[in-house]
Amino acid sequence: MAGASTHASFLPPVLTFLSAAVIGVPVFRALGQSAVLGYLVAGVIIGPFGFSLIAEPETAASVAELGVVLLLFIVGLELQISRLVSMRRDIFGLGTAQLVVCSLALGSVGAWMGLSPSASIVIGITLALSATAVALQLLEERGDLGTPYGGRSFAVLLFQDISVVAILALMPLLASAGGGGNAGWLGDALRSTGTVGAAIVAVVLVGRYGLNPFFGLLAASGAREVMTAAALLVVLGTALLMEKVGLSMAMGAFLAGVLLAESNFRHQLEADIEPFRGMLLGLFFMSVGMSIDGNLLKAAWPSLFGATAAAILIKVALVAGLFRLFGSPWLDAVRGAAILAPAGEFAFVLLPLASGLGIIDGASTRFAVALAALTMLVGPIAAKALDGVLARRPAEPEPAPDTIENAEARVLVIGFGRFGQILTQVLLAEGVSVTVIDKDVDQIRSASRFGFRIFYGDGTRLDVLRAAGIGRAELLCICVDDAEAALKIVDIVHEEFASVRTYVRSYDRTHSIALMNRDVDYQLRETVESALAFGRATLEGLGVAPEAAAATLADVRKRDVARLVLQQAGALPDGSGWMRGAPEIKPEPLTAPKRPSRALNAETRDIIGTERREAATRTLETQDGRVDG
Numbered sequence: 001m002a003g004a005s006t007h008a009s010f011l012p013p014v015l016t017f018l019s020a021a022v023i024g025v026p027v028f029r030a031l032g033q034s035a036v037l038g039y040l041v042a043g044v045i046i047g048p049f050g051f052s053l054i055a056e057p058e059t060a061a062s063v064a065e066l067g068v069v070l071l072l073f074i075v076g077l078e079l080q081i082s083r084l085v086s087m088r089r090d091i092f093g094l095g096t097a098q099l100v101v102c103s104l105a106l107g108s109v110g111a112w113m114g115l116s117p118s119a120s121i122v123i124g125i126t127l128a129l130s131a132t133a134v135a136l137q138l139l140e141e142r143g144d145l146g147t148p149y150g151g152r153s154f155a156v157l158l159f160q161d162i163s164v165v166a167i168l169a170l171m172p173l174l175a176s177a178g179g180g181g182n183a184g185w186l187g188d189a190l191r192s193t194g195t196v197g198a199a200i201v202a203v204v205l206v207g208r209y210g211l212n213p214f215f216g217l218l219a220a221s222g223a224r225e226v227m228t229a230a231a232l233l234v235v236l237g238t239a240l241l242m243e244k245v246g247l248s249m250a251m252g253a254f255l256a257g258v259l260l261a262e263s264n265f266r267h268q269l270e271a272d273i274e275p276f277r278g279m280l281l282g283l284f285f286m287s288v289g290m291s292i293d294g295n296l297l298k299a300a301w302p303s304l305f306g307a308t309a310a311a312i313l314i315k316v317a318l319v320a321g322l323f324r325l326f327g328s329p330w331l332d333a334v335r336g337a338a339i340l341a342p343a344g345e346f347a348f349v350l351l352p353l354a355s356g357l358g359i360i361d362g363a364s365t366r367f368a369v370a371l372a373a374l375t376m377l378v379g380p381i382a383a384k385a386l387d388g389v390l391a392r393r394p395a396e397p398e399p400a401p402d403t404i405e406n407a408e409a410r411v412l413v414i415g416f417g418r419f420g421q422i423l424t425q426v427l428l429a430e431g432v433s434v435t436v437i438d439k440d441v442d443q444i445r446s447a448s449r450f451g452f453r454i455f456y457g458d459g460t461r462l463d464v465l466r467a468a469g470i471g472r473a474e475l476l477c478i479c480v481d482d483a484e485a486a487l488k489i490v491d492i493v494h495e496e497f498a499s500v501r502t503y504v505r506s507y508d509r510t511h512s513i514a515l516m517n518r519d520v521d522y523q524l525r526e527t528v529e530s531a532l533a534f535g536r537a538t539l540e541g542l543g544v545a546p547e548a549a550a551a552t553l554a555d556v557r558k559r560d561v562a563r564l565v566l567q568q569a570g571a572l573p574d575g576s577g578w579m580r581g582a583p584e585i586k587p588e589p590l591t592a593p594k595r596p597s598r599a600l601n602a603e604t605r606d607i608i609g610t611e612r613r614e615a616a617t618r619t620l621e622t623q624d625g626r627v628d629g
Contacts, residue, residue, distance in 0.1 A: 016053045020046050036134045037380050039282045043289020067280030069253040073235045075161045076257020087155050094326050095159025101318050102128035119360045123368050129344035132157050149332035153339050164346050199245040207259030215265045219441045228272040265456040271463035288348050292373050293366050308374040315341045338386045342379030347372035409435035412473040414459035416443040419505050420479035460488045475501045483507040490518050513568045
């Protein structure tokens with residue numbers, strides 16, 4: 001068991017990181033900047049260049065790299081083939097042009113400054129990449145992710161995320177090719193490539209044929225924490241395997257995400273991983289801030305700040321020109337270029353890796369890392385300032401580019417049991433796009449035959465609803481057979497997504513009144529319409545004319561609705577105190593009986609006699625005004 005001294009040495013750095021996060025991020029968000037910038041500055045303050053509150057920043061950096069691993073896993077989960085196809089022009093056209101042109105330009109500057117060809121290539125590629133977290137945060141804050149320039153920016157970021165995997169795979173080959181003294185570098189490279197290929201094939205085969213049954217088995221156990229553990233096991237296990245064969249952990253995590261992108265469990269996994277990713281990625285950015293070499297900054301601050309300004313201006317000019325070439329107006333082209341100007345988070349993965357492989361010397365690596373960190377510090381501020389200037393000018397009209405095909409469904413259905421299946425049959429017949437969430441593995445298998453977007457998840461969890469796209473759905477149908485769960489979902493949705501209409505399957509009259517009190521848009525007891533239809537068929541079977549049977553049906557339905565409204569308002573004894581501890585609502589005739597009930601045996605007479613005495617007592621209490629509540 002750990003002693004007090006162990007806890008004493010472990011807790012201070014943890015508390016330092018947490019304090020820096022909860023102070024720095026809200027301050028920068030209040031200033032209109034992104035959370036990433038808050039993490040970066042917090043890292044500078046607590047790092048060696050600041051107050052030196054962390055004794056060993058390298059240890060924190062090694063743990064924080066898991067944030068990048070989980071980030072790439074989330075990127076892989078979002079990478080579906082349909083999205084690539086709908087954005088193919090901007091992803092593979094604009095994205096490729098941006099990476100190639102910016103890499104050549106920035107790499108040429110490095111070669112002009114005396115770097116080796118291999119080092120120039122790596123530094124050029126590294127600075128050409130953009131900060132995905134910063135860019136998406138800025139677009140989300142502006143509400144511009146769905147605009148043409150926002151869609152193009154996202155396409156470029158998506159291509160960069162894809163290309164990082166290839167860059168990581170090629171780094172060892174580039175190192176071998178650059179070691180001119182090794183005559184057998186080609187053979188080593190081929191052997192390394194073969195090992196990597198075999199590992200990737202093995203992971204793909206296991207992922208293709210093993211992961212879904214594996215998660216299905218765990219889901220059937222009903223232990224949610226086991227699903228979280230399994231998700232981390234798959235991500236970190238694949239990452240470790242890729243590292244063992246010479247690639248990076250990030251590539252392994254990305255591959256695991258891609259393999260699970262079409263899985264029914266995708267959104268549940270994303271919701272489980274997201275808290276770990278967010279905290280570790282924040283720690284990663286703080287470690288980036290701590291990694292800034294204070295001595296280097298003091299000694300070479302003119303060169304560093306000059307290089308930072310030059311790198312940002314070069315990227316803005318080149319990317320704006322490319323946006324313009326692909327059809328964006330100048331104002332939107334500059335906006336998109338400013339979003340993509342800061343160097344990306346992968347700079348802090350690629351540069352140390354290149355240094356470890358001997359591609360870049362230590363001094364150049366330190367300078368490039370500091371340069372990348374400074375662009376991330378300065379870039380968001382410059383983008384905000386530029387956005388404020390451009391917002392005063394009228395925007396030019398432009399044709400919409402290839403954007404993401406709307407993968408979000410119009411209707412989100414929670415629960416695919418008997419009720420949900422019939423509901424979705426109606427929606428399917430009308431061609432309405434539907435997303436189904438269910439935590440029953442058998443129901444997930446059944447839903448797979450309907451052509452809906454389906455994933456495993458607990459609909460009472462806010463993170464699952466958010467991951468399923470509820471914020472973009474027009475209507476939510478709650479079809480679960482658990483009354484308490486349905487009420488919980490309604491409360492969550494009304495608090496977090498007030499614009500989404502709620503249609504709810506009700507269990508009974510009591511549940512219906514609770515839903516009406518929550519102002520749901522529509523509620524229906526699960527047995528009402530089927531029982532009414534059954535009653536109409538029974539009347540017709542007894543010889544009643546269809547028109548008369550239909551009129552009777554309409555009259556009963558009207559009386560039932562009227563009674564329900566009165567019960568909700570507390571205007572009837574059986575419903576007046578439902579929410580305050582009064583007896584539960586009991587069935588009452590909607591039409592006055594023509595004769596009293598008759599008991600046909602002794603046991604029934606005893607039961608009916610007791611019920612009548614209780615009813616008479618309740619009536620007297622009501623008349624005397626002595627009803628409780």
